[in-house]
Amino acid sequence: MTHNILDVSSVSRRFGSTKAVDNVSFSVRRGEIMGLLGPNGAGKTTAIRMIMGILEPDQGTIRFQLNGSSGRVNKKRIGYLPEERGLYYEAKVLDNLLYLAGLKGYTGPEAKKEALAWLQRLDLTDWAHQKLEKLSKGMQQKVQFTAALLHRPDLIMLDEPFSGLDPINQNFFKELIQELQAQGVTVLLSAHQMSVVEELCDSLVMIHQGRVVLSGTLQHIKDNYEEKLLDIRFGDSADNGTVDRLLEALPGSSLAHRQGQRLTLRCRGPVPAAELVSTASRFLNIQECAVKKPPLHDIFVETVKRQGGDIDAKQLA
Amino acid sequence: MQSNWPNVLRVARWEFSKGARSPMFLFMTILVPAIIAISGGAGFFAERMQSERAVDLAVVDETGSFEDYLQPAFLPDAVRIQTLTRQEEEARALLDAGDIHAYVLVNDDGLRDGRLPLLASDLRRISPNQIRDALRDPVSVYRLDQLGMDSEAVMQAVAPLSMQVQEIRDGEAADLSIGGMLVPMAVAVVLILSALLSGQVLMYGVIREKRNRVVEILLSSVSSLDLLLGKILGVGGLSLLQIGLWVAVGIAVGSRFLALDEIGLNAASLVPSLLFFFFGYFLLASIFAALGAAMKEAEESSQAQGLVVLIPVAPLFVSGMVAANPDALWAVIASHIPPFIPTMVLLRMAVMDVPLWEMATTLTALILSIIAFVYVGARIFESGILQYHRALGLKDMGAVLRRRS
Numbered sequence: 001m002t003h004n005i006l007d008v009s010s011v012s013r014r015f016g017s018t019k020a021v022d023n024v025s026f027s028v029r030r031g032e033i034m035g036l037l038g039p040n041g042a043g044k045t046t047a048i049r050m051i052m053g054i055l056e057p058d059q060g061t062i063r064f065q066l067n068g069s070s071g072r073v074n075k076k077r078i079g080y081l082p083e084e085r086g087l088y089y090e091a092k093v094l095d096n097l098l099y100l101a102g103l104k105g106y107t108g109p110e111a112k113k114e115a116l117a118w119l120q121r122l123d124l125t126d127w128a129h130q131k132l133e134k135l136s137k138g139m140q141q142k143v144q145f146t147a148a149l150l151h152r153p154d155l156i157m158l159d160e161p162f163s164g165l166d167p168i169n170q171n172f173f174k175e176l177i178q179e180l181q182a183q184g185v186t187v188l189l190s191a192h193q194m195s196v197v198e199e200l201c202d203s204l205v206m207i208h209q210g211r212v213v214l215s216g217t218l219q220h221i222k223d224n225y226e227e228k229l230l231d232i233r234f235g236d237s238a239d240n241g242t243v244d245r246l247l248e249a250l251p252g253s254s255l256a257h258r259q260g261q262r263l264t265l266r267c268r269g270p271v272p273a274a275e276l277v278s279t280a281s282r283f284l285n286i287q288e289c290a291v292k293k294p295p296l297h298d299i300f301v302e303t304v305k306r307q308g309g310d311i312d313a314k315q316l317a
Numbered sequence: 318m319q320s321n322w323p324n325v326l327r328v329a330r331w332e333f334s335k336g337a338r339s340p341m342f343l344f345m346t347i348l349v350p351a352i353i354a355i356s357g358g359a360g361f362f363a364e365r366m367q368s369e370r371a372v373d374l375a376v377v378d379e380t381g382s383f384e385d386y387l388q389p390a391f392l393p394d395a396v397r398i399q400t401l402t403r404q405e406e407e408a409r410a411l412l413d414a415g416d417i418h419a420y421v422l423v424n425d426d427g428l429r430d431g432r433l434p435l436l437a438s439d440l441r442r443i444s445p446n447q448i449r450d451a452l453r454d455p456v457s458v459y460r461l462d463q464l465g466m467d468s469e470a471v472m473q474a475v476a477p478l479s480m481q482v483q484e485i486r487d488g489e490a491a492d493l494s495i496g497g498m499l500v501p502m503a504v505a506v507v508l509i510l511s512a513l514l515s516g517q518v519l520m521y522g523v524i525r526e527k528r529n530r531v532v533e534i535l536l537s538s539v540s541s542l543d544l545l546l547g548k549i550l551g552v553g554g555l556s557l558l559q560i561g562l563w564v565a566v567g568i569a570v571g572s573r574f575l576a577l578d579e580i581g582l583n584a585a586s587l588v589p590s591l592l593f594f595f596f597g598y599f600l601l602a603s604i605f606a607a608l609g610a611a612m613k614e615a616e617e618s619s620q621a622q623g624l625v626v627l628i629p630v631a632p633l634f635v636s637g638m639v640a641a642n643p644d645a646l647w648a649v650i651a652s653h654i655p656p657f658i659p660t661m662v663l664l665r666m667a668v669m670d671v672p673l674w675e676m677a678t679t680l681t682a683l684i685l686s687i688i689a690f691v692y693v694g695a696r697i698f699e700s701g702i703l704q705y706h707r708a709l710g711l712k713d714m715g716a717v718l719r720r721r722s
Contacts, residue, residue, distance in 0.1 A: 049533075054536045086534060105323075
């Protein structure tokens, strides 16, 4: 039996003359948290809508492995939090939850008990019989999240789950996602906040202008990216000439950042970390030193540029 | 596209209960029957009060010979002639004392010209028409006698003509069934009314869900076809319940004045009309829902809504021609053109017995067109519903329909 819960193969979708998703392929392993990354307009939402069966792909196939059988989307086994949030604001909180769970085939006293348990956990018990419009935006987000997972799905798709959340709620939802994973739920989330995703995801698919530019596990992506960042805090002052000589001693390196007695070098090529530190120590009185892979944000931007793409790095937080 | 009926019914139930709890629905459901009951009741009581209100009248007969014609047989009960006098002063004194409500001056000039002065203490208390009607026959007979004619013979000769209409059914004469004409016409009107009411609710509901973004959540659980069908059934059921209540109140109020069984209003006469109503409603509702999905804002949809409402209304513009020649070839053809089928057939049913074969072909055409319209509506719904920031144009709709599913 395959370990993948979802296989997306060569999927494309066009809107008029715009190719929103172009020959995208990736797989999601059972029980993992996968991040679908890319700037706004990259094609993430279109890809997710096709996976959910809301939109039909022009070409390509999307196959699920749910309950031991392979096939097209089984909407009852999948939870969905869309980027464009929305519920029935004029209806009561509990009615909203039970209706949406009912459409997933989860009905009866068990569904009600589960919904009330979730509301209790989210400190919303007192609001169960209130109209949704009376709740604050943060509370509404919690209800929306609950609606996506109340029916105990095998796979949950979260489109930009952290957008519009305050830091407290962001942390709350991060913990919740990790808890779902611990319970065996597979999570596919799209985001443009790289740092948040880096914290959560086991694997990633990075999309730009509808095409996959990078994919794999977080470790794999970082290991395969040949650039390293050398962070140094040095004791004595160092003039520009010293820094220039250090850069000359490290072929393929460049100054990424300098502030006072801290500097960051971007080092390309397969030079071992120990050798980088050793070389740097010949020029500077090193107090602290770290060799690390660049953050995802940098990897993504750099990869897009190398593939001849054009990207506004500010779109990625 | 295949339907998941449990989900269709869940959506329908939700739409029904959501709509039934809305203040506007409750308000309209109670208000309209109240208006029907009040206006019907008010008319009934006004008529009764009017007919029971007797007028005490004095006649000042200056001719000296007219009084012979004021025999009780000529006069209705409600007009009581209290006094006959030749002196207007006497009548005025009675009026001032409140013994009579009015008096009328009868003289030769007035009888010749047909203009008799009527004087009253309070004009709101009397009805001049009632008094005029009461005096019409005595004046006519008086004039005929003055001309030396046989008044009895002349009155017989000019008696009004009325037709006693009967239909020959199965070789036997039977009274004309007004219900047979009334039901299809009434159903056509109700169809238009319900299309207007529920179509509007349906369309604005879809637009609101689009604006609320809840539709994407729904589509992650149900197909666009299921959602569309559920909405049509839910909102339609609610609308039918509302109209059913109105009609029930209308019939209850109407039965105070009309013997419904005597005019041929019975369950059997309702069945064919209701079939066309039911399927006709589905046809229009699918168009309204698709329209809502294609629109961005409620404001821009109102004009388009007007156009859709024209579909059932359009045959009414030629209703005179249909009534004059209901089995003309053009009427038969128009009865098979999908958007016009329900109203055209209902109009023709009002004035003729539409042949059974034609009932079958028009009903089949209607059902097939509903399937086609619901399918097309669902395709437009599917594409338009997620276009949050723009309305679908005709070009977009064409592209949607050309896409393979």
